[in-house]
Amino acid sequence: MSRALKSREALLGLAIMLLIGLIATRFPDFVAPSxxxxxxxxxxxxxxxxLAQMVVILTKCIDLSIAATLALCGMxxxxxxxxxxxxxxxxxxxMALGACLGAVNGLLVWKLQIPPIVVTLGTMTIYxxxxxxxSGGKWINDQEMSPLxxxxxxxxxxxxxxxxxxxxxxxxxxxxxxxxxxxxxxxxAVGGNxxxxxxxxxxxxxxxxxxxxxxxxxxxxxxxxxxxxYAVAYVDIANGFELDVVAACVIxxxxxxxxxxxxxxxxxxxxxxxxxxxxxxxxxxxxFWQMAISGTAIILAIAVNATEGRSRGxxxxxxxxxVA
Amino acid sequence: xxxxxxxxPVLRLSGISKSFxxxxxxxxxxLALYPGEVTALIGENGAGKSTMVKILTGIYQPDAGTIxxxxxxxxxxxxxxxxxxxxxxxxxxxxxxxxxxxAENIFLGHAPRGRxxxxxxxxxxxxxxxxxxxxxxxxxxxxxxxxLGIANKHLVAIARALSIxxxxxxxxxxxxxxxxKEIEELYELVExxxxxxxxxxxxxxxxxxxxxxxxxxxVFRDGELVGAGMMNAVDEAQLVQMMVGRPxxxxxxxxxxxxxxxxxxxxxxxxxxxFQDINFTLHMGEILGFYGLVGAGRSEFMQALFxxxxxxxxxxxxxxxxxxxxxxxxxxxxxxxxxxxxRGRQGAVKGLPIYQNVTLPSLGRTSRHGFLRLAREFxxxxxxxxxxxxxxxxxxxxxxxxxxxxxxxxxIAKWLATRPRxxxxxxxxxxxxxxxxxxxxxFMAELAAEGLAVIxxxxxxxxxxxxxxxxxxMREGRMVAEFGKAAMSPEALxxxxxxxxxxxxx
Numbered sequence: 001m002s003r004a005l006k007s008r009e010a011l012l013g014l015a016i017m018l019l020i021g022l023i024a025t026r027f028p029d030f031v032a033p034s035x036x037x038x039x040x041x042x043x044x045x046x047x048x049x050x051l052a053q054m055v056v057i058l059t060k061c062i063d064l065s066i067a068a069t070l071a072l073c074g075m076x077x078x079x080x081x082x083x084x085x086x087x088x089x090x091x092x093x094x095m096a097l098g099a100c101l102g103a104v105n106g107l108l109v110w111k112l113q114i115p116p117i118v119v120t121l122g123t124m125t126i127y128x129x130x131x132x133x134x135s136g137g138k139w140i141n142d143q144e145m146s147p148l149x150x151x152x153x154x155x156x157x158x159x160x161x162x163x164x165x166x167x168x169x170x171x172x173x174x175x176x177x178x179x180x181x182x183x184x185x186x187x188x189a190v191g192g193n194x195x196x197x198x199x200x201x202x203x204x205x206x207x208x209x210x211x212x213x214x215x216x217x218x219x220x221x222x223x224x225x226x227x228x229x230y231a232v233a234y235v236d237i238a239n240g241f242e243l244d245v246v247a248a249c250v251i252x253x254x255x256x257x258x259x260x261x262x263x264x265x266x267x268x269x270x271x272x273x274x275x276x277x278x279x280x281x282x283x284x285x286x287x288f289w290q291m292a293i294s295g296t297a298i299i300l301a302i303a304v305n306a307t308e309g310r311s312r313g314x315x316x317x318x319x320x321x322x323v324a
Numbered sequence: 325x326x327x328x329x330x331x332x333p334v335l336r337l338s339g340i341s342k343s344f345x346x347x348x349x350x351x352x353x354x355l356a357l358y359p360g361e362v363t364a365l366i367g368e369n370g371a372g373k374s375t376m377v378k379i380l381t382g383i384y385q386p387d388a389g390t391i392x393x394x395x396x397x398x399x400x401x402x403x404x405x406x407x408x409x410x411x412x413x414x415x416x417x418x419x420x421x422x423x424x425x426x427a428e429n430i431f432l433g434h435a436p437r438g439r440x441x442x443x444x445x446x447x448x449x450x451x452x453x454x455x456x457x458x459x460x461x462x463x464x465x466x467x468x469x470x471x472l473g474i475a476n477k478h479l480v481a482i483a484r485a486l487s488i489x490x491x492x493x494x495x496x497x498x499x500x501x502x503x504x505k506e507i508e509e510l511y512e513l514v515e516x517x518x519x520x521x522x523x524x525x526x527x528x529x530x531x532x533x534x535x536x537x538x539x540x541x542x543v544f545r546d547g548e549l550v551g552a553g554m555m556n557a558v559d560e561a562q563l564v565q566m567m568v569g570r571p572x573x574x575x576x577x578x579x580x581x582x583x584x585x586x587x588x589x590x591x592x593x594x595x596x597x598x599f600q601d602i603n604f605t606l607h608m609g610e611i612l613g614f615y616g617l618v619g620a621g622r623s624e625f626m627q628a629l630f631x632x633x634x635x636x637x638x639x640x641x642x643x644x645x646x647x648x649x650x651x652x653x654x655x656x657x658x659x660x661x662x663x664x665x666x667r668g669r670q671g672a673v674k675g676l677p678i679y680q681n682v683t684l685p686s687l688g689r690t691s692r693h694g695f696l697r698l699a700r701e702f703x704x705x706x707x708x709x710x711x712x713x714x715x716x717x718x719x720x721x722x723x724x725x726x727x728x729x730x731x732x733x734x735x736i737a738k739w740l741a742t743r744p745r746x747x748x749x750x751x752x753x754x755x756x757x758x759x760x761x762x763x764x765x766x767f768m769a770e771l772a773a774e775g776l777a778v779i780x781x782x783x784x785x786x787x788x789x790x791x792x793x794x795x796x797x798m799r800e801g802r803m804v805a806e807f808g809k810a811a812m813s814p815e816a817l818x819x820x821x822x823x824x825x826x827x828x829x830x
Contacts, residue, residue, distance in 0.1 A: 180696045182687035189684055192673040198632060199664055199671075200685040200738070201653035259675045 008253050008304070012268040016275055023279045030282055037160060043274025044167035045222045049241070050248035050270040051174045051263065052218035055211045057249055058187040059204075060194065060258030061109060061116035063215045067241035068127035069101045073223030075131045078140040078233035081149040090149070095220040101127060102216020106209030116208075124242070131235045140233040153229045163225055170218065174263045183210060191258025247294055248273050251301045272297065332395060334359045334523045335380075335411070335492050340389035342375055349375040350386070353549040355542055357492055357523035362514060364538035364555070365527045366567055368785060372547040373527050377494055380525070381413045412485040413494040414478055420469055427452035427465035430484045455483040459513055475506035482513060485522075493517060494525045497618075499533060511537055529617050531560050531822050543567055560824055561815075568785055568814035576790030577769040583793070584608030586644070587777045588660070588746050590629065593638035598624040599801040602638070606746065606777045611768060613792030614781040616821050621801035622781045623665060626748050630662040631655040642745070656685055659745030663735055665754060665781075671735040674724035678714075679705035681723050682738045708737035712767065732764070740771075747771065748779045753787060765791060785814050797821050 024031040049066055056063045077094040085093075101123070108119045142150070153163040160168075178184040189197040190207045197204055227233040252269025254261030273294055280290050333356040342350040350372045357363050367373050378384040382401035391400050393410075401411060420429045427449045428435075436451060438444030452465035461479040463472070469480065478498055485493050495514075499507045514537050517524060528534055534541070535555065542552040543566045550566045586605045593602040599621040606612055614622045628635045631649040640647050647658045655662070664671055672681055682705040683690050690700045705719050712733040723734055732752075739747060749768070753761040768791060772778050782788050788795055789812055797805040797820040805820035818824075 176695070180698075181694060182691055182696065185680065185684070185687060185696065188676055188680075189673050192675040195664075196671055196673050197684075198652055199630075199662060201651070201656040202684070203651065203653065259673070 009262065009264045009268060011304075012252065012265065012272065016268065016272050019272075019275055019279070023283065027282050030279060037164070039274055039278045040167075040271075041161055041164045042278055043270055044163045045226055046244060046248055046270040046274060047167045047267055048170045048218055048222050049245045050252065050266045051170055052215040053242075053245045053249050054252075054254050054261050054263070054266040055174075055178070055184075055187050056116075056208075056215045057246075057254050057256060058191045058258060058261050059208045059211045060191040061208050061211065062120065062246065062256075063102075063105060063212060064117065064120040064242050065101070065105060065124040065127055066120075066215060066219050066245055067238040068124040068131075069098050069216055069219035070223040070226060070241070071235070071237045071239075072101065072127045072131050073098045073220035074227035074237060075135055075140070075223075075233045075235075077224040078145060078149075078227050079134070081146050082140060082144050084146075087148055087152065091221070091224055094224045095217045098220020098223065099213050099217040102212040102214070102219070103209070105216070106212030109212065110205035110209045113205075128235060135233075135235065137235060140227075142231045145228070145231060150228050150231050153225050163229060166221070166225060171263065171267055178263055183207070187211060188259055191260075193259070244273060244294075247298050251294075251297050253301065269301075331358060333357055333392075334394060336392040336395075337376075337379070338390050338392075340376070340379060340386045342372075342379065342384060342386045348547055350379075350544075350547045352389075353544060353547070354552075355525075355549075356552075357525055358540070359491070359521045359523050360518050361539040362518060362524045362526050362537050363540040363542060364534045365525055365542050365544065366534065366563060367544035368567060368783075371544040371567075373544060374496070375547075376544070377413060377496055377525075377527070380411050380492070380494055382411075410489065410491040411494065412481075412488060412490040412492070413496060414481045414485070414498055420477060420480060420484075422470035423468065425466050425468055426456075426463055426472070426480050426483075429469050429480050430455060430465070430487050432484075434488060451487070452483065455486050458486065459483060459516060473506075475509065478510065479513070482517070486520075490522070492523045492525065494527075496527045497529070498526075499528065499530065507533070529822060531563065531824055534563075535560070564815050564818050564824075568818055576787075577766045579611075579769045579772065583610050584775055587642065589641040589644070591639045591641070593625065593628065593635045593640070595624065595628060595633070595801075596636050598633075599628075599798075602803055604796060604803075604806075606779065608775045608777055609772050610793050611772050611778045611780055611791050613788040613795040614779065614798060615783070615785070615788045615795050615817050616798035618783060620798040620821065622798050623750055624801075625798070626662060626750060626779070626781060629655070630660060630748065656742055656744075659743075660748070661685075661739040661742055661744040661746070662748040663739055663750060663752065665750040672723045672731045674722065676723060677720040678709065678723055678726075678734055679719040681734050682708060682741055684738060686741050704741050705737070708741045709734070711740070712737050713763070736764075736767070744776065746777045746779065748781070750781045751783065752780065753782075753784070785817055788812075788817065789814065799823055 020031060029035060049070070053063055053066060073094045076097055077090050080090050080093065081087075105116070105119050105123055108114050108123075109116050153161060153166075155162050157165075178187065186197065186202045186207045189200065189202055190204050194204050197207075226238060230237070248270040249261070249266055250256065250269070251272055252261070252265035252267070254266055254269075276293055276297075277290055280287060280293075336354070336356045338354045340350055340353050340355075341348075353372065353376070355363075355365070355376065365373050365376065375384065379386050379400070385400055390397055392398070421432065424432065430452045431448050435443045436447040438447065449465045456463050456465065456479070459479060459482055461476070461483065463476060463479060469477065472480070482493070498510060511533070514524060514526070526534070526538055538555050540552065540554055541558060541563065543550040543563065545567060584607055586607050588606040590602055590604055594600050602625055604612070614626075616622050624633070627633050629640065629649070631652045631654055634650065640649060642658050642660075649655045649658060649660070673684065676684075679702055683701045686704060687696065690697055690704055702719060709719065714730055714733045714737065723731060726734065752768070753764050765787070768778055768780065780788075780791060782791075792812070793809055795807045795812055795817065796803055797807070797817060799821055804823075805816075807816060
């Protein structure tokens with residue numbers, strides 16, 4: 001992408017380093033490799049969902065139902081486990097269910113042209129409601145889940161747990177998907193200029209549909225990981241998490257107006273929130289400050305975006321074309 | 325040629341000049357508007373009419389010239405002071421607020437105030453009702469504007485003009501989007517405004533209505549004043565002559581045209597509302613011009629041909645095989661590409677670098693096993709941008725940073741990279757400077773020489789005459805005339821497009 005974005009990612013990376021450095025001056029334990037690995041592991045779900053949300057936002061949509069999809073798929077995964085379904089089936093099924101839930105969002109946006117924010121606000125409530133219906137409002141807890149179901153995300157190989165490796169794999173896949181496939185390119189084209197995209201033979205609605213399906217499938221994956229990691233499934237898991245996910249995207253430079261964003265930015269945005277969330281209890285600051293800090297970070301990120309856009313200006317002078 | 329004024333003009337502009345980078349929009353033109361009279365402003369697209377309206381309404385400030393109100397030299401209006409200067413404009417697509425009520429639209433910015441400086445809604449509605457009655461409009465002032473048709477929106481705009489006590493009313497092609505009956509009602513309204521002593525500037529391409537309602541005429545051509553006078557001392561032929569009659573000062577590329585085999589045959593294309601019964605055959609190496617007034621249905625037809633909308637009837641054959649085009653992707657696969665008129669909205673994707681814009685419709689060719697090959701993308705982009713002599717520092721530069729002319733080149737490069745058989749260019753030189761225009765024309769000739777079939781939609785007569793091998797004229801959604809190279813003349817095109825005289829034969 002453009003140089004401005006690259007420098008923007010560097011800036012965010014620097015901010016995270018600075019933050020970690022600052023914490024390290026008073027709490028050296030925080031920067032121990034094992035603790036940093038813990039922070040990463042704790043942020044893995046946010047990273048995966050931020051990338052999923054990013055492709056949706058790139059196409060000028062938004063998926064507010066992402067956390068509800070996560071919760072529904074997590075509940076279904078837990079119920080399948082209780083019913084004795086093998087793990088090799090549960091995870092693909094959770095992702096397939098997520099993809100279907102995403103497809104519902106996508107079809108409503110594509111075929112009925114309903115604004116995405118309205119669609120996903122509606123399905124967000126519906127999906128939570130379905131969890132209540134299928135679970136009868138009851139929790140599925142630790143004792144009911146099979147040992148393998150719970151331990152899979154925690155299994156370590158090559159120094160990191162499976163949960164972290166999932167995030168790494170998703171980042172790698174997205175780097176290729178977004179940067180190196182025609183679908184990835186059409187996400188940018190559709191969000192950047194939908195009219196122009198139509199003229200180049202891109203089906204705008206179908207591209208948005210694809211983004212919602214990807215988002216749903218990943219929410220399904222995280223649904224299993226989440227329920228297994230915390231060893232509990234109930235109606236309200238990950239309640240409000242969709243806002244953290246959108247926040248990670250915005251901090252990472254993904255433009256809500258569509259067409260602008262990068263994998264690196266979204267990952268760094270998620271890490272930034274992850275570091276703050278994990279550091280504040282260490283420093284002994286109330287978790288309420290966390291909200292204020294992430295709120296400030298969002299506004300700062302948008303302010304940086306706005307000034308970048310403004311400083312460019314129009315190139316009117318012929319001689320300035322080469323300079324630009 | 326200046327006619328001696330029968331009385332003092334309410335508004336007189338003299339020696340007005342206005343330049344934009346690369347374009348001289350107006351040079352030393354004058355315009356006088358008289359109370360109780362309709363002055364028709366006539367000219368081709370690009371003659372400077374719109375620039376004049378924008379100066380009158382304070383959107384542009386002229387580089388030179390003076391403005392006199394009642395014989396007193398005053399400052400040029402600014403947009404904010406437009407209302408106080410007493411000039412108000414009614415545009416083709418009226419600029420009002422859809423979500424506000426009729427009364428609120430009429431009084432926005434100068435609503436009657438009641439106690440505590442709050443808007444007195446009852447008084448506002450009552451006054452609005454009185455104003456609407458004055459222009460004979462039977463409208464409920466409390467209705468929301470979006471529920472009204474265009475004709476009624478014009479009425480609201482006119483009521484607004486009366487509410488600010490405007491002395492000059494500018495009507496910029498007010499009938500372009502109206503039905504026959506609505507047009508008649510508008511004429512009646514113009515008569516009422518005349519009776520109230522308003523000075524009216526009426527811009528139109530339709531000669532029948534100019535002769536019906538105007539008292540005076542002023543003709544602009546290429547940003548200069550050609551003449552002005554009384555309507556009763558002039559006829560259609562003279563006006564058309566003044567409007568288009570110019571020495572051919574633009575040089576168009578000379579072409580040895582030898583037409584090849586037929587590429588595209590369109591038979592009986594119809595659309596329920598936009599166009600009807602379009603038939604033609606396009607040959608390799610041919611440049612086919614589509615001329616007509618704005619709103620004649622040319623772009624709408626092209627969009628159907630390109631698969632953006634679907635025709636209700638009709639068939640399209642490519643190389644004598646039926647081609648089913650239901651999406652733009654299919655049109656591109658059949659070798660048809662469309663370079664749209666509105667580059668900003670429909671052309672370049674700002675935010676994406678140049679090379680990614682060029683390869684956007686060709687991603688299938690630049691990828692292998694579903695993965696994009698950056699080297700191939702760059703090679704393809706370089707090949708076509710170099711061919712168009714694109715001035716840009718690097719291919720990974722954001723398209724949004726390029727000038728209009730260069731953005732146009734990126735858009736054209738994007739289409740050429742798909743290796744099309746038929747290329748549709750919609751107003752290819754609109755809004756670009758003369759140097760870039762010549763380059764686009766030379767390039768079109770080159771494409772045709774290579775055997776590409778070119779359809780050029782253009783509202784600029786010199787361009788149509790200079791470039792086309794054949795011209796189809798559309799009016800009100802139908803093909804009304806077709807001219808071969810020998811039969812083309814500016815007068816014939818204007819007459820056919822404006823509906824003067826009989827249907828012309830090829």
